[in-house]
Amino acid sequence: MTHGTLRIGVRAHRLGQSIGEQVVAEWKPHLGSTAVAFVPIDAADRATANRGGWPGSPLERALAKGEIDLAVQNAKDLPPDSEPGILIAAVTERFTPFDVLIARDEAIFDDLSEGAAINAHTPLRRALLLHYRRDLTIVDFAGSLEERIRMLESGEVDGLVVSASAVEHLGCQDRVTEIFTTEVLVPVPGQGACVIQARHGSKDLLKLAKHLDHPMARAELECERAFLRELKTGPAAAVGALATFEGSALRLEGVVSDRDGRKVFRDVESGKLGDEEQVGIRLARRLLADGAQRVLAAAGTG
Numbered sequence: 089m090t091h092g093t094l095r096i097g098v099r100a101h102r103l104g105q106s107i108g109e110q111v112v113a114e115w116k117p118h119l120g121s122t123a124v125a126f127v128p129i130d131a132a133d134r135a136t137a138n139r140g141g142w143p144g145s146p147l148e149r150a151l152a153k154g155e156i157d158l159a160v161q162n163a164k165d166l167p168p169d170s171e172p173g174i175l176i177a178a179v180t181e182r183f184t185p186f187d188v189l190i191a192r193d194e195a196i197f198d199d200l201s202e203g204a205a206i207n208a209h210t211p212l213r214r215a216l217l218l219h220y221r222r223d224l225t226i227v228d229f230a231g232s233l234e235e236r237i238r239m240l241e242s243g244e245v246d247g248l249v250v251s252a253s254a255v256e257h258l259g260c261q262d263r264v265t266e267i268f269t270t271e272v273l274v275p276v277p278g279q280g281a282c283v284i285q286a287r288h289g290s291k292d293l294l295k296l297a298k299h300l301d302h303p304m305a306r307a308e309l310e311c312e313r314a315f316l317r318e319l320k321t322g323p324a325a326a327v328g329a330l331a332t333f334e335g336s337a338l339r340l341e342g343v344v345s346d347r348d349g350r351k352v353f354r355d356v357e358s359g360k361l362g363d364e365e366q367v368g369i370r371l372a373r374r375l376l377a378d379g380a381q382r383v384l385a386a387a388g389t390g
Contacts, residue, residue, distance in 0.1 A: 092122055092123070096125070098126050098159075103254055105128070106258060110257065118296060129147050142323055149171060159174075160283070161283060162282060163313075164275075164278040178298060179309050180283075182308065183281075186270075187273045188251070188252045189265050191248075192246070195265055196265055197268070204246040204247060207249065209230045210276060214228070215347060220349075222349075252267060253279065274341055274343045275330055277312035277316045284297045308332065311340050312330070314369055316372075318372035319344070319375075319376065327342075336361040338361060340359075342356075345383065355378070
């Protein structure tokens with residue numbers, strides 16, 4: 089592109105702005121004289137629910153209405169099905185997909201005192217943390233990373249569990265005291281991946297987005313989203329998935345849990361590049377058959 093102003097929708101908080109700025113920095117060689125204007129979209133405007141109770145995406149709606157030209161956001165924030173006419177034009181190179189601990193005195197998870205209070209704001213983190221350590225007190229607070237760090241420093245909680253990618257985007261890596269393996273915490277589908285969304289038929293914009301498309305990151309995301317979609321669940325369910333490649337070999341680890349981590353179903357499925365959707369579907373169906381369907385139904389999400 090060589091002229092005009094490109095309106096890029098981002099979530100209306102510091103993390104959303106940071107993600108947008110990092111994408112534009114990568115785009116710079118391809119933008120020519122095109123100016124960029126960020127359009128903050130309030131994520132609290134969730135409007136109607138999609139299939140399975142997923143809230144609609146404010147960024148996708150703004151894109152569909154022509155209020156923005158492209159949307160840039162965390163893949164983990166997407167509902168399993170996009171708004172009509174909207175597609176994922178690119179998946180950028182993935183950041184670290186795991187969860188991390190931020191605790192005082194450089195403490196690691198196993199060293200936290202009995203009954204420690206942990207801020208963990210997702211159903212999945214709550215369930216898997218309690219599955220690993222039943223003594224914990226989980227504090228559900230959804231503020232910004234800065235607000236949660238202030239909670240930690242004031243002594244309201246003993247530790248925070250957040251995504252490594254959020255920490256990376258905000259430049260707070262020095263606060264991390266431990267990176268969790270999937271033995272403790274499997275991340276939510278799409279964590280660490282950033283997507284660029286466009287309207288069908290926007291040829292110039294789709295061509296621009298393709299400059300940043302990372303084939304392996306896209307395949308991993310498609311595998312995880314296929315797993316989530318096949319479960320036919322809602323956002324209140326404790327569901328995790330992480331797809332990884334070693335060469336062309338694909339490995340998907342998936343988990344479904346009840347709210348308190350007492351019933352946890354997890355397994356692994358493998359395949360190859362090009363087989364990512366079927367890998368996700370196969371693993372989801374196996375977990376459902378093993379008993380995850382009852383957990384999802386009991387939670388009102390299956």
